[in-house]
Amino acid sequence: MNEFFLSRVGVLVAIVFAALYISALLYIESETMVGALVIGLAILWLVGNRTGSSGRLSATIRKNTRYTGTLSLIAVITVAAFFYNDHFNLLMLTTVMIFVVACIGLNIQFGYTGLLNFAGAAFFGAGGYTAAVLTSNTAMPHLVVLLCGGIVAVLIGFILILPVLRTRGHYAAVVTIAFSLLFRTLVEVNQVLGGAQGAPVSGLNLFGWDFNKNFEIGGFEVSFYINYFIFASLLLLISIIFSRTLERSWIGLNLDTIRLDEVAAMCFGIDIARWKTTAFAMGNFMLGVVGAFYATMLGFIAPNNFTFGDSLIMVSIILLGGIGSIPGIILAAAIVIILPEKLQAIEEYRFLIFAVGVILILLFRPNGLIRRRMRIFPGVIVKADTSV
Amino acid sequence: MCESMRAFGGITMRVIMDFALFTQFIINGLMQGMVYALVAVGFTLFFGVLDIIKFSHGDVLTVGAFAGLTIYLIVASIGIASPWVILVLILVFSISVTALLGAVVAKFLVIPLKQARAPALNILLITLMLGTALREAVRLFFPDGSSSKAFPALLPGGAFELGMLSLRFDSILLFATGVAVIIAMHTLITRTKLGLAIQAVAQDEETSKLMGINFEAIVLMTFMLGSAVAAIAGIINGLYYNEINFTMGLLLGAVGFSAAIIGGLGNLYGAILGGFLFAGLQTFAVVVLPIPIAYKDVFAFGVIIILIAWRPTGLIAETSSERV
Amino acid sequence: MSDICLRVKRIEKRFGGLVALDKVDLDIKKDEVLGLIGPNGSGKTTFFNILTGIYPASGGSVVFEGQDITNQPPQVVYKSGVSRTFQRSRLCLELSVFDNVAIGDHPRLNHGFWHNIINRRMFWQEFQSCRNRVIELIDQFAPHLLDKMDHPVGGFPMIDRRRIEVCRALLGEPKLLLLDEPSAGMTEEETRQLTDEVLEIRKRKSNLSVIIIEHEMGVISKITDRCVVFNFGRKICEGVYAKVASNKQVQKAYLGEDL
Numbered sequence: 024m025n026e027f028f029l030s031r032v033g034v035l036v037a038i039v040f041a042a043l044y045i046s047a048l049l050y051i052e053s054e055t056m057v058g059a060l061v062i063g064l065a066i067l068w069l070v071g072n073r074t075g076s077s078g079r080l081s082a083t084i085r086k087n088t089r090y091t092g093t094l095s096l097i098a099v100i101t102v103a104a105f106f107y108n109d110h111f112n113l114l115m116l117t118t119v120m121i122f123v124v125a126c127i128g129l130n131i132q133f134g135y136t137g138l139l140n141f142a143g144a145a146f147f148g149a150g151g152y153t154a155a156v157l158t159s160n161t162a163m164p165h166l167v168v169l170l171c172g173g174i175v176a177v178l179i180g181f182i183l184i185l186p187v188l189r190t191r192g193h194y195a196a197v198v199t200i201a202f203s204l205l206f207r208t209l210v211e212v213n214q215v216l217g218g219a220q221g222a223p224v225s226g227l228n229l230f231g232w233d234f235n236k237n238f239e240i241g242g243f244e245v246s247f248y249i250n251y252f253i254f255a256s257l258l259l260l261i262s263i264i265f266s267r268t269l270e271r272s273w274i275g276l277n278l279d280t281i282r283l284d285e286v287a288a289m290c291f292g293i294d295i296a297r298w299k300t301t302a303f304a305m306g307n308f309m310l311g312v313v314g315a316f317y318a319t320m321l322g323f324i325a326p327n328n329f330t331f332g333d334s335l336i337m338v339s340i341i342l343l344g345g346i347g348s349i350p351g352i353i354l355a356a357a358i359v360i361i362l363p364e365k366l367q368a369i370e371e372y373r374f375l376i377f378a379v380g381v382i383l384i385l386l387f388r389p390n391g392l393i394r395r396r397m398r399i400f401p402g403v404i405v406k407a408d409t410s411v
Numbered sequence: 412m413c414e415s416m417r418a419f420g421g422i423t424m425r426v427i428m429d430f431a432l433f434t435q436f437i438i439n440g441l442m443q444g445m446v447y448a449l450v451a452v453g454f455t456l457f458f459g460v461l462d463i464i465k466f467s468h469g470d471v472l473t474v475g476a477f478a479g480l481t482i483y484l485i486v487a488s489i490g491i492a493s494p495w496v497i498l499v500l501i502l503v504f505s506i507s508v509t510a511l512l513g514a515v516v517a518k519f520l521v522i523p524l525k526q527a528r529a530p531a532l533n534i535l536l537i538t539l540m541l542g543t544a545l546r547e548a549v550r551l552f553f554p555d556g557s558s559s560k561a562f563p564a565l566l567p568g569g570a571f572e573l574g575m576l577s578l579r580f581d582s583i584l585l586f587a588t589g590v591a592v593i594i595a596m597h598t599l600i601t602r603t604k605l606g607l608a609i610q611a612v613a614q615d616e617e618t619s620k621l622m623g624i625n626f627e628a629i630v631l632m633t634f635m636l637g638s639a640v641a642a643i644a645g646i647i648n649g650l651y652y653n654e655i656n657f658t659m660g661l662l663l664g665a666v667g668f669s670a671a672i673i674g675g676l677g678n679l680y681g682a683i684l685g686g687f688l689f690a691g692l693q694t695f696a697v698v699v700l701p702i703p704i705a706y707k708d709v710f711a712f713g714v715i716i717i718l719i720a721w722r723p724t725g726l727i728a729e730t731s732s733e734r735v
Numbered sequence: 736m737s738d739i740c741l742r743v744k745r746i747e748k749r750f751g752g753l754v755a756l757d758k759v760d761l762d763i764k765k766d767e768v769l770g771l772i773g774p775n776g777s778g779k780t781t782f783f784n785i786l787t788g789i790y791p792a793s794g795g796s797v798v799f800e801g802q803d804i805t806n807q808p809p810q811v812v813y814k815s816g817v818s819r820t821f822q823r824s825r826l827c828l829e830l831s832v833f834d835n836v837a838i839g840d841h842p843r844l845n846h847g848f849w850h851n852i853i854n855r856r857m858f859w860q861e862f863q864s865c866r867n868r869v870i871e872l873i874d875q876f877a878p879h880l881l882d883k884m885d886h887p888v889g890g891f892p893m894i895d896r897r898r899i900e901v902c903r904a905l906l907g908e909p910k911l912l913l914l915d916e917p918s919a920g921m922t923e924e925e926t927r928q929l930t931d932e933v934l935e936i937r938k939r940k941s942n943l944s945v946i947i948i949e950h951e952m953g954v955i956s957k958i959t960d961r962c963v964v965f966n967f968g969r970k971i972c973e974g975v976y977a978k979v980a981s982n983k984q985v986q987k988a989y990l991g992e993d994l
Contacts, residue, residue, distance in 0.1 A: 137532075139535075141539075185720055186716045186717070186719055186720035189719070189720040189723050190672075190719055190720065190723050193464065193531055193532060193535050194464070194672050194676070194719070194723075196464075196535060197665065197668050197669050197672060197716075197719070198716055198719075200665050200668075201665055201669065201712040201716065204661065204662055204665055204708075205709050205712060208705050208706065208708060208709060209706075209709060211705065212703045212705045212706060265852065268851075268852050268855070269851070269852060272851035272852065272858060273841075273844045273845070273846050273851055273858075274846060274848075274851050274852075276830075276834055276837060276838065277841070277846065279827065279829075279830060279834070280827055280830070280838050283827035283828070283829060283830065284825050284826075284827055286789060286821075287821070287825040287826070287827070287838075288838070289788075289789070289808070289809035289810055290787055290789070290809045290813060290818075290819060291810075291813055291818075291838045291839055291841050291903070291907070292809075292810045292813040292814055292841040292842045292907070293810060293838070293841055294810050331661065332543070335539070335540070335543055338536070339540070342536065371551065372547075372551060374543060374547045375543075375544055375547035375548060375551060378540040378541070378543040378544040378547065379540075379544055381536070381537075381540045382537050382540050382541060382544070385533050385536060385537050385540075386524075386537070389533065397829060397830060397831060397834075397887065398831075398834065399831060399885045400833060400834075400862065400866070402863075402866060403831070403833040403866060403869075403870075403884040403885060404881075404882055404883075404884050404885050405870055405874075405881040405882060405884065
């Protein structure tokens with residue numbers, strides 16, 4: 024009982040610390056201080072791993088998911104309240120969450136199924152451009168527009184999946200790489216989509232609530248980005264729950280088996296083509312929806328937002344975080360998106376730094392910063408004395 | 412990438428097109444095909460000896476082209492004026508740089524990974540990221556590297572005039588160089604000891620080791636060879652379009668890779684044919700199809716991908732082809 | 736006819752110019768344990784790969800329980816009741832013991848979205864029945880793993896992996912079980928245990944035919960009802976073990992290779 028209590032306090036302390044840390048990181052302007060904070064976290068990380076406290080902490084978190092989830096939610100709301108009128112930091116936090124959702128989608132393809140997709144940014148952009156066209160030219164409800172973003176991404180994915188399935192091994196990579204490189208050309212030449220200059224997207228308006236208006240709560244003028252922040256948190260929550268449920272289902276088992284051994288999967292009745300197509304569609308749907316949402320938040324999108332480099336950044340987030348690991352994705356997305364913004368010194372070098380970082384991770388820590396915990400179905404362990 | 416193609420963007424050339432323009436497109440396609448073929452050869456060589464896909468290959472080409480430009484700027488500043496001397500210096504220097512780069516990548520990244528039995532996926536991802544790193548390094552560390560750079564026109568100007576047909580000297584020379592490189596490669600692979608050793612390693616790694624072939628040395632040589640050919644491709648590309656930029660290798664890499672797949676990865680002649688096929692499709696799209704010129708890559712990739720889906724092991728059947 | 740489980744007729748497989756299987760005929764009766772022996776490269780594993788649909792056959796037919804399964808994809812073959820283990824054990828090393836075995840239940844499980852993601856109550860009900868089947872099998876063949884069901888398979892020795900593979904292959908209640916060199920990579924003692932276990936399978940599961948590829952003649956002599964010998968892709972001999980072992984041609988095939 025005592026230990027139970029202590030471990031819960033540990034989780035509480037960790038979450039409060041994380042909230043304080045991220046707030047401080049965003050709040051501080053001095054680059055030296057930001058650098059110090061980053062180094063501080065790295066040291067804490069190493070100490071945590073060395074002493075085994077990280078392991079204990081993650082074990083407790085896994086045992087108390089609901090408790091941790093509730094606390095995290097409160098922490099997220101608190102951080103949002105702290106930055107209630109700070110456009111820039113709310114935009115950045117929301118962007119991090121959007122990329123986390125995108126990478127959770129990509130992770131279903133890559134992390135679970137082993138299906139390489141180097142066109143994440145292109146599917147994301149397909150959703151964005153769908154939102155641009157639909158919000159500018161139709162009066163479609165915006166919730167439906169977001170869904171359409173996902174559907175368009177899925178449909179494009181269906182065109183690509185056939186060669187992906189037919190191609191042996193990792194040569195399939197060439198299909199998505201080509202699509203990723205060509206997406207820009209496809210958009211640039213198309214005047215309906217705004218060509219090279221880009222296209223405007225209207226702000227989100229759900230059930231009469233205009234997302235692009237600041238509003239007041241009890242005399243405080245609140246940044247309109249709070250709207251996007253809250254909606255992004257919702258999307259994030261849904262996608263985490265979806266991804267975790269998927270993992271702990273027969274579908275998740277099928278996907279993992281296909282990634283680890285296609286021949287064995289086939290020989291035990293798993294239809295490889297069906298599940299690869301399904302995984303590809305699920306991931307692309309998430310990318311498309313969240314891409315559409317991102318576009319409405321930015322208000323304007325251009326072909327430059329969705330390049331091959333951006334697709335590689337998404338893959339890098341998954342590799343840095345730990346293939347298959349959702350906590351890893353969250354941590355890596357925060358690093359990859361926030362750091363270059365805060366440290367102007369590295370902004371210009373970010374692609375180089377991340378590329379080298381990913382190479383080092385793959386060479387020396389292939390499981391990433393936070394390795395994926397494999398699924399354990401409840402009740403499968405039978406104690407010797409109570410065996411059936 | 413194809414700046415001179417883009418120059419024709421405003422002209423509508425559908426069914427009726429004047430003959431000079433038509434030949435220009437054909438020549439352009441042949442040149443482009445040569446560059447693709449030379450890139451594809453590298454992919455196929457690496458795959459042959461190590462069964463790996465080295466994705467940074469396209470960016471090695473970029474490094475080669477920029478190395479050539481660097482030596483040109485240095486040489487020009489000390490006052491050597493003879494274009495032939497400069498050309499030789501450019502070739503020697505950029506080939507040395509890429510060959511060294513190829514050897515370093517093989518020695519410190521690819522061979523250790525292969526020996527540690529790292530998953531093929533990791534090697535693909537690592538070389539992909541390495542390509543990004545090279546590309547970014549060129550952009551960041553070459554002075555004003557993010558904008559396109561003029562590449563000197565060192566070959567003699569002028570053209571053969573045969574009635575309506577006009578053949579530029581530089582195009583002929585560049586194409587001849589490409590043909591010479593391919594013939595040299597062919598001779599090297601089929602006639603020399605090194606080439607036979609490369610073939611032996613490609614056939615069967617274990618047996619070749621038993622036969623006393625120094626496996627690592629052969630792999631290093633292969634990587635140097637492939638990278639050197641990439642440098643030549645980069646220089647040809649630069650001399651032809653008189654312009655290079657840091658992203659040039661990205662698309663060339665993707666094209667070269669798909670050309671190598673369509674030719675049956677590991678098959679030298681298939682890769683060359685694949686390169687010309689890709690350029691042929693691009694030219695076809697420009698000359699015949701009523702689509703915007705910018706879509707020529709979309710069309711060519713589309714067809715190539717359909718072909719890959721139709722024949723996953725390449726158009727030339729694997730059993731009858733010579734594995735390099 | 737009705738007591739025939741599997742009938743293979745003039746099955747052929749060529750890889751380019753190489754003939755891996757040359758018009759092989761084979762019948763298996765219900766409940767029979769058939770040993771498949773022959774020197775390395777004689778086409779035994781290729782034979783399994785064609786039966787299970789991993790390779791398409793170049794000619795011939797395979798009829799299983801009256802149903803033509805020639806060149807059907809592996810998932811269809813599995814659903815019709817043919818299950819196998821692999822020479823080089825093919826488990827998903829990162830996945831737990833439970834997950835690896837549960838894959839064998841694939842055709843029986845509901846893979847719909849509604850069932851798996853939304854209606855979790857039904858999912859857990861189905862899960863319980865799957866869990867019970869898995870535990871029952873593990874309890875029979877590897878009871879010492881019962882309290883390690885959540886451990887990744889990669890951490891277990893070869894013998895345990897083989898047992899897990901056997902459990903996976905039996906979970907779908909196949910009518911024909913193909914065992915590909917179960918003793919590969921095992922000590923003599925482990926091989927003996929394994930032999931007992933195969934005999935155990937026989938005793939417990941009725942209506943199950945087994946084909947076993949094996950180099951250990953001790954295993955073959957002890958558990959098979961009948962043997963078939965392959966050499967260079969051809970069936971060169973067939974009969975009870977004692978008869979096959981004394982056959983001149985068989986001796987030549989083996990000795991010719993060994994010496």
